[in-house]
Amino acid sequence: MIIVLKITKGGKMSKVTKIVSVALVGLFTTLIFVNSVFANEVNIFSARHYDSDVQLYEKFTEKNGIKVNVVSGKSGALEKRIIAEGGTADLYITADAGRLGAFQANLQGGLTSSAIKSAVPSNFRTSKWVGIAKRARIVYFAPSRVTGAELAGLTYESLADPKWQGRLVIRASNNIYNQSLVASLIKNNGKGKVAEWSKGMVKNMARAPKGNDRAQILAVAAGEADIAVANTYYLALMLSGKKGAEQQAAAKKVKPFFPNQDGRGTHMNISGAGLVKGAPNKANAIKLVEFLLSEEAQNHIVNNTFEYPMIAGVSPHPLVVNMGLDFKQDLKTKVVNYGKRQADALEVMTAAGWK
């Protein structure tokens, strides 16, 4: 619009031109005026958008007087915007370590305060991003159709065993939780072996992958399959009744099983926050991360999202406690590998025909 004005300035302006120009300038001033700026704030780009998170941010604002600005969305578009916008985003929050790892080049170091280091075990953080809460990706089974003997010593690796043929449900290969799980398998077993494993998995599927994690658990409850792979918090969510009485009853028909107990332990993933390169409110961002790792915030998170706490001394929600806490977590495989091996993971799954 500025160009238009320049062109007309030289010559004679007709009445129409004047009106048009004034109106255009007016419109644009209104539009620009709308984008007001606050001083003491922190800007979050979140691919994980629970209402409970918003309540948590409100608590933070009350305590510290720092306004929390949030824009949520799908991780891909958010990342593109963080890069394009440059110098606006402070924190990038996701529900998977794989995404943070893959976005590493656009994050900066700085999450190294003693409060953070003492709160979070070293395999769940780097200097650029830290875990806020934990979740495990486990197996669910129908006790009426799967015996204890069949389950004994079950590992992620042995899910490809022909004995599960036509009995397994798991979601699509484009899902980031699956990509992280397969990335951890590649780290531990090598790409070649996992490529074979993927083919076995595809053979064992009771149906072409569809739906989210909760739909996998419901498929086992409904008798469509005998075992499912899904994250831990979904079962607790259904058992809580928040999804209605029918799903609460359905959830009681399946039982959780924690794989790889005789070996490295069950696959763990994190919800985490990354410090973005060029963050305009770096100090506030670090403050917010420290707040999210405080006992108060951790209690809030575990009771709303049914995740495992990141810090010691906080108990998960009672429904999660009931699923069992004395399982061996895989603390050996650093979650940073999920991002590093993500492309390989997708490649072996797609090559095996995993939809």
Place this chain on the structure above:
Amino acid sequence: MTRYNIWFFISFLIAGIVALPIITVFFSFFSETSNYFTLLKNTFLFDYINNSLIILVSVLVITFFIGVTSAYFVSFYDFPLSNFFSWSLILAFAIPGYIFGFSIIAFFENYGTAYTILTNLFGEHNYNPLIPKFDSLLGSIIAISFSLFPYVFVLTRSSFLFQSNNYIEVGQNLGLTEKETFFKIILPSARPAIIAGLALVSMECLSDFGTVSFFSVNTLTTGIYNSWLSYDDLNTANQISFILLIFILLLFSLELYSRREAKYHQPSRGFKPINKIRLTGKKSIIPFSFCLTIFFISFVFPVSQMIFWTVKFPKYFQDIDILKINLNTLYLVGLASIFLVFISLIINFGSRISKSKILNYLTNFSISGYAIPGVILAVAFITFFSNLSDLITNNFNVGSTKNLFIGSISGLILAYFVRFFSLSFNGIKSSYEKINNSIDESAYLLGYSKVKTFSKIHIPYLKNNIILIVVLISLEVIKELPITMILRPFNFETFATQAFVYASQDLLEAAALPSLFLIGWSTILILFSSKYILSPKN
């Protein structure tokens, strides 16, 4: 007047802005690329094309069947509620494909609404295996078909209304049966309108992102999104975009061509309106139940599912700031309408008084914003403004201007402008062209200035048309998902983004309330504009 006057520059600028996304996509062709394309080509590219084609062909078949059949019934027959159906069937426009998708999943999933109903009726039992599952590809096809069939219905119906009863009498004189009259006379003469409707359906179908991404079906559009965003592979994104754009531009030309054809089919002299055949008793059962079923599936079903959830999970009334979202929506709708209508009026006025042909060619660019899928447009938009800002910052001593158009209301409005300029400009143009030039000349003779002619003569004449365009823009803005999702500022939700954010967090029951508001506003707007949409003139 010289050829290169202010009108030329304004039009040139507008055409340039509208063409930005396409230009950006093609310029990105030379960017660096990863090895994702090789992987994609060897494995899934074929699947993407295949899925897009399966969805497209199925949606075309379904929308053709539903749209033409229901239009035929309400145009040629008089049966119980036939007048009601003639406008209520377009209410399906109020339900975006993704919200229809939420309803399908909610109703048919294991332990979903259908299960609850069966349990309440017949007692506890595992009904899950008995309930059909409409997910993935099938779910997408159904959701997209029922949200798009009104295009075919509206255009076919308008064309039927123009068919003179003479044609039908000719048929009867030739001894044709009702069926033969339909297939040999009525259907062929409505062909251009049907093709125009189907071309619009195809374009919307190919650029759909919300529905297929909710059902996690990979299509060309999600393929572009994934390769561009998740794998940072612009080259692949461009190659797929190229395939998709060729598809869409072909369809667009087809639509334009068919519309032109449709005009020739409008009779002038000796026009007799259709004598509707009165159907009573048994004979009325088929058209009545057909229209009722379509109305039920396309509108009553999703609305009831959303109401059911809102009532079952009342907690979200407290969690969702409905007032704020209403205000946000009103704000966007207001700014976008004013901006679009204002610019469209100016360009139309300019091209009228300058009588420049170049202006006409330039404004043909306006189609490109509509042809490119919203999600691609949004990403191209941020890429462009990011590069532009870097260019400005590097060459002049100014700070970053990125926040002016990325993550701001101004950026959002500008992107809407690119997307809906074609709708707004062509809508006003069609009405403007009906004002005879001699009226302007008479006004000048009476001593009216150009401005006065514009404000005292053109504007009052265009008033109804402007209102209709504002309603249509509002409808599009309220339902718009991908652009708003990607470009919206901090702490800013619309009904569409709020519903989709909840849905992607597996909180479909929370998505019900915003969805219901979205449907409510859209329904009001459709009812308001239905007399224009259904009039044979449009």
